[in-house]
Amino acid sequence: MTETGDFILQTQGLTKEFKGFTAVNGVDLRIRRHTIHALIGPNGAGKTTVFNLLTKFLTPTRGTIAFNGRDITPAKPAEIARMGVVRSFQISAVFPHMTARENVRVALLRKLGTSFHFWRGERALAPLNDRADELLAMVGLERFREAVVADLPYGRKRALELATTLALDPELMLLDEPTQGMGREDVELVTQLIRKVSANRTILMVEHNLGVVSTLCDTITVLQRGAVLTEGTYAEVSADPRVKEAYMGRAA
Amino acid sequence: MKTKLAYLLLLALLLVAPFLVYPVFLMKLLCFALFASAFNLILGYGGLLSFGHAAFFGGAGYFTGHALKVWGLPTELGILAGALGAALMGLAIGQLAIRRHGIYFAMITLAMAQMAYFLFVTSSFTGGENGLQGIPRGTALGLFDLQNNLTLYYFVLAICALGIGLIARTVRSPFGQVLAAIRDNENRARSLGYDIERYKLLAFVLSAGLAGLAGATKTVVFQLASLTDVHWHMSGEVVLMTLLGGLGTLAGPAVGAGVIVTLQNYLASGPLSAWVPVVLGVIFVICVLAFRRGIVGELRALIRNSF
Ligand SMILES: Nc1ncnc2c1ncn2[C@@H]1O[C@H](COP(=O)(O)OP(=O)(O)OP(=O)(O)O)[C@@H](O)[C@H]1O
Numbered sequence: 085m086t087e088t089g090d091f092i093l094q095t096q097g098l099t100k101e102f103k104g105f106t107a108v109n110g111v112d113l114r115i116r117r118h119t120i121h122a123l124i125g126p127n128g129a130g131k132t133t134v135f136n137l138l139t140k141f142l143t144p145t146r147g148t149i150a151f152n153g154r155d156i157t158p159a160k161p162a163e164i165a166r167m168g169v170v171r172s173f174q175i176s177a178v179f180p181h182m183t184a185r186e187n188v189r190v191a192l193l194r195k196l197g198t199s200f201h202f203w204r205g206e207r208a209l210a211p212l213n214d215r216a217d218e219l220l221a222m223v224g225l226e227r228f229r230e231a232v233v234a235d236l237p238y239g240r241k242r243a244l245e246l247a248t249t250l251a252l253d254p255e256l257m258l259l260d261e262p263t264q265g266m267g268r269e270d271v272e273l274v275t276q277l278i279r280k281v282s283a284n285r286t287i288l289m290v291e292h293n294l295g296v297v298s299t300l301c302d303t304i305t306v307l308q309r310g311a312v313l314t315e316g317t318y319a320e321v322s323a324d325p326r327v328k329e330a331y332m333g334r335a336a
Numbered sequence: 337m338k339t340k341l342a343y344l345l346l347l348a349l350l351l352v353a354p355f356l357v358y359p360v361f362l363m364k365l366l367c368f369a370l371f372a373s374a375f376n377l378i379l380g381y382g383g384l385l386s387f388g389h390a391a392f393f394g395g396a397g398y399f400t401g402h403a404l405k406v407w408g409l410p411t412e413l414g415i416l417a418g419a420l421g422a423a424l425m426g427l428a429i430g431q432l433a434i435r436r437h438g439i440y441f442a443m444i445t446l447a448m449a450q451m452a453y454f455l456f457v458t459s460s461f462t463g464g465e466n467g468l469q470g471i472p473r474g475t476a477l478g479l480f481d482l483q484n485n486l487t488l489y490y491f492v493l494a495i496c497a498l499g500i501g502l503i504a505r506t507v508r509s510p511f512g513q514v515l516a517a518i519r520d521n522e523n524r525a526r527s528l529g530y531d532i533e534r535y536k537l538l539a540f541v542l543s544a545g546l547a548g549l550a551g552a553t554k555t556v557v558f559q560l561a562s563l564t565d566v567h568w569h570m571s572g573e574v575v576l577m578t579l580l581g582g583l584g585t586l587a588g589p590a591v592g593a594g595v596i597v598t599l600q601n602y603l604a605s606g607p608l609s610a611w612v613p614v615v616l617g618v619i620f621v622i623c624v625l626a627f628r629r630g631i632v633g634e635l636r637a638l639i640r641n642s643f
Pocket residue numbers: 102107125126127128129130131132133134174
């Protein structure tokens with residue numbers, strides 16, 4: 085009973101095979117509610133694939149996924165998003181030909197219930213502007229509202245993606261390397277931002293920057309060749325010789 | 337401010353145009369401008385290349401022709417019936433095609449349009465090879481005799497302006513924003529909770545219905561519904577018009593349609609009449625190679641770069 089109360093997301097034996105190659109192999113994840121949980125591991129360990137399975141961008145070969153105690157294995161990606169599990173992408177996912185404000189507005193629009201209204205003018209979008217600007221300010225993009233996103237530097241695009249994800253007020257946020265490709269300052273900014281938005285929310289993040297992981301994350305799951313190698317706090321995991329070896333193995 | 341002035345100027349031009357140019361030719365231009373704009377809604381704004389839009393354009397022509405000639409409906413209702421029929425065809429074809437991408441989408445729409453062509457050729461209500469001829473133009477609102485070309489011109493102008501106006505509004509609407517997002521990044525739109533297929537389907541149905549509106553109106557103008565309008569050539573022509581004018585721009589398709597229809601008209605009566613497809617082909621190649629953004633797209637870029 086407390087099982088499902090404590091854990092917002094649970095997977096059992098999650099497996100994904102690509103033509104004989106097993107990218108994710110029997111992963112049992114348990115994400116505790118209102119924590120920040122990291123998924124780390126060397127390149128190609130299967131982290132992004134796990135995200136794709138959780139959000140059903142890929143269909144698991146085997147295994148089940150439960151969100152809030154409910155089996156969501158058969159759900160479609162958009163349904164999962166509507167339930168409150170929203171992801172970001174490893175390669176920044178924005179709408180490049182729209183402005184920053186329009187990007188965030190599109191995310192806000194769905195709950196307004198007018199997303200099929202093709203006969204309404206631009207004015208129908210106006211009520212969303214304040215909230216959109218608020219979210220943009222939150223990620224330090226207030227000066228770039230009207231900028232076409234294709235012209236923004238990479239770090240700004242990632243920040244925008246975060247604002248767009250936040251616009252949905254997700255219960256569980258999946259962030260795939262939110263600081264990748266960012267300079268030191270931006271990393272700092274995003275780290276603080278993630279901490280800020282983690283209140284009343286659960287976050288599962290893939291992150292290579294161990295500094296970020298150590299400051300932010302309550303629990304860390306280490307993935308290696310598609311399987312869970314170990315799990316624990318940063319101190320526990322970083323002391324584990326197998327983890328070092330896994331990362332060394334990558335370097336060699 | 338400037339755009340408002342431009343619109344007023346355009347409106348004035350369109351109002352006096354039938355006194356300067358043969359109205360039937362102008363009406364043909366208007367119908368194709370609407371057809372290409374409707375097509376642009378799905379290609380330029382939806383990112384889906386349909387190769388079967390002739391089925392909607394020509395299909396609506398048959399529906400309207402039948403409604404006016406056999407059922408004797410008032411002209412407005414007849415045109416509406418054509419547009420609705422085309423929208424329903426769009427719903428059926430869209431359901432099958434919308435999950436596919438790129439070339440597969442184009443192939444399915446082409447295949448379905450060919451099937452529609454076959455049905456139109458074989459069924460009796462279309463008049464087969466002869467088409468439907470002598471379709472009555474009727475009156476507008478039961479008051480204005482549309483047999484008069486000038487009266488009909490303003491009637492057609494109103495329909496096409498409404499159609500293109502609706503497209504312009506759709507593009508800027510909340511729905512248009514979602515559509516733009518889907519075209520930009522489908523997976524991201526999905527991860528924001530949008531069932532993207534439903535949005536694409538609505539865009540497709542709208543596009544089909546408006547293409548139908550254009551075809552239905554053309555039928556009233558020429559009092560004829562024929563196989564030419566459902567033939568796959570027509571599907572290709574509208575692609576050409578849209579690309580030539582400028583994909584994803586509001587004015588582009590209308591401009592492209594204007595250029596092509598004008599060319600066809602002039603060439604058809606000159607010594608080059610047998611070479612029309614070749615000339616159009618050459619134009620298409622030049623367009624694709626040299627100015628990919630189309631006339632309006634290139635002009636816009638030019639203006640943007642010089643300020
Ligand atoms: N669609 C696919 N088809 C075939 N193989 C795939 C597919 N997607 C991922 N893989 C393979 O699965 C393995 C895991 O990939 P994944 O992207 O999940 O790794 P990752 O842990 O996210 O790595 P990185 O740190 O580089 O982002 C890799 O070997 C990859 O080549």
